[in-house]
Amino acid sequence: xxxxxxxxxxxxLIFIIAAASSVYADNAGSTAAFTRGGFVGARxxxxxxxxxxxxxxxxxxxxxxxxxxxxxxxNTKSPEEIRERVERGDISGITEEDVVSYTxxxxxxxxxxxxxxxxxxIERNALFAGVAMSMFDGVLGIGNYSxxxxxxxxxxxxxxxxxxxxxxxxxxxxxxxxPFGPASVGVSLKGLYEGISDTQFIGGGxxxxxxxELLPFLKVGCVAQDIGTGLYPAKGxxxxxxYRFASPTLRASAAIASRNSDFSVGVGVVRHIEQDxxxxxxxxxxxxxxxxxxxxxFSGKDLSAGGGGKFKYFEAWYVFSFDHVGMGYNxxxxxxxxx
Numbered sequence: 076x077x078x079x080x081x082x083x084x085x086x087x088l089i090f091i092i093a094a095a096s097s098v099y100a101d102n103a104g105s106t107a108a109f110t111r112g113g114f115v116g117a118r119x120x121x122x123x124x125x126x127x128x129x130x131x132x133x134x135x136x137x138x139x140x141x142x143x144x145x146x147x148x149x150n151t152k153s154p155e156e157i158r159e160r161v162e163r164g165d166i167s168g169i170t171e172e173d174v175v176s177y178t179x180x181x182x183x184x185x186x187x188x189x190x191x192x193x194x195x196x197i198e199r200n201a202l203f204a205g206v207a208m209s210m211f212d213g214v215l216g217i218g219n220y221s222x223x224x225x226x227x228x229x230x231x232x233x234x235x236x237x238x239x240x241x242x243x244x245x246x247x248x249x250x251x252x253x254p255f256g257p258a259s260v261g262v263s264l265k266g267l268y269e270g271i272s273d274t275q276f277i278g279g280g281x282x283x284x285x286x287x288e289l290l291p292f293l294k295v296g297c298v299a300q301d302i303g304t305g306l307y308p309a310k311g312x313x314x315x316x317x318y319r320f321a322s323p324t325l326r327a328s329a330a331i332a333s334r335n336s337d338f339s340v341g342v343g344v345v346r347h348i349e350q351d352x353x354x355x356x357x358x359x360x361x362x363x364x365x366x367x368x369x370x371x372x373f374s375g376k377d378l379s380a381g382g383g384g385k386f387k388y389f390e391a392w393y394v395f396s397f398d399h400v401g402m403g404y405n406x407x408x409x410x411x412x413x414x
Contacts, residue, residue, distance in 0.1 A: 107267055107278065107306055107321040109222045109244030111347075113137075113374075114193035114201035117392035117409040121381035122358030123372020125343035127296035127328040128286060132411055133189035133207040136216040136248045139298045139326075140261025141286040143207055143214040143252035146187060146413075185209060189218075189411040196403030199224040203409075205248070213253035216263075221245040227271075240272030258287035267306060274311035280304025280321070292336075297327035322349040328356065337362045341372075370394075381407075388413050 113119075116134030119126035126134075130142030186208045193201040205218025224242040245268045252261035260283075267278040284298035304321040308314035328343030343356040358372030371380040374396070381394025390411045398405050 117394040121370035121394040124374040125341035125356040136218040139284040140250040141259040144259040191409035193407040196398035216250035276306035278306040
């Protein structure tokens with residue numbers, strides 16, 4: 076049943092993307108490409124950007140909105156696991172919170188805050204700030220992801236330098252996730268802004284994703300990003316007043332990790348509709364203790380590695396990664412707080 080629901084939903088997403096690609100083909104390209112940066116949540120960058128299946132915190136707003144629903148039961152053991160342990164006489168590691176979660180339908184999650192900052196090698200900075208909270212039968216997430224670059228050289232049509240300017244690309248997310256049978260489904264509505272010196276663009280779009288635990292050790296997730304996304308010139312000279320569509324992206328990943336295992340491995344694929352090639356993402360994670368995690372992965376051919384730690388209601392991560400554009404290094408730090 077779990078596999079059937081997730082499979083059919085992923086097929087629907089593929090058809091959405093396929094239909095969108097024919098609509099946007101004439102305008103496909105780099106419009107609103109800043110939405111693809113991926114400098115959000117050091118834990119997922121360290122995991123090789125294969126976060127669609129494992130996203131389970133406020134950064135799910137970016138990686139897979141369906142993952143927000145995992146916050147409602149995060150850090151508690153499933154009823155099936157508790158039952159199996161009791162039947163074989165192994166009650167070690169079962170906490171009072173696990174028992175309460177097993178016998179009471181009340182959710183212990185209330186709110187989570189997250190901040191992620193990145194120093195990108197090619198003289199850019201990225202920042203994400205978001206909040207997730209319980210609402211009705213699901214979880215609501217709100218966040219903003221921005222790419223900032225200052226002191227960009229500007230040239231005229233003859234190639235002469237005319238000065239320098241600043242660049243800003245921002246995405247504002249309003250996301251919501253609910254359980255859908257054995258799976259979780261999420262949607263993100265997005266507002267976009269892009270500014271280059273005195274030229275400004277605005278736009279919108281949405282993402283839709285699904286996430287499911289097919290087996291106790293296997294999780295899958297898929298996301299259709301930038302559906303209907305595009306930009307319209309709001310300020311600037313000699314700009315054609317036309318809404319320019321961005322090209323959608325299809326992302327999917329699978330992760331293997333049992334609830335009692337210290338290791339997890341994830342593999343993901345990314346397809347930008349306007350491109351012929353797929354991008355392969357691979358990540359691995361090792362938890363030597365309950366409060367310390369180490370992770371490494373490849374996004375395409377770019378290596379990333381980092382680590383994080385938990386202390387009560389706080390979690391912090393750091394990761395460095397190679398920059399295939401600037402041929403240097405990127406640094407990302409993220410902090411989350413859960414109430």
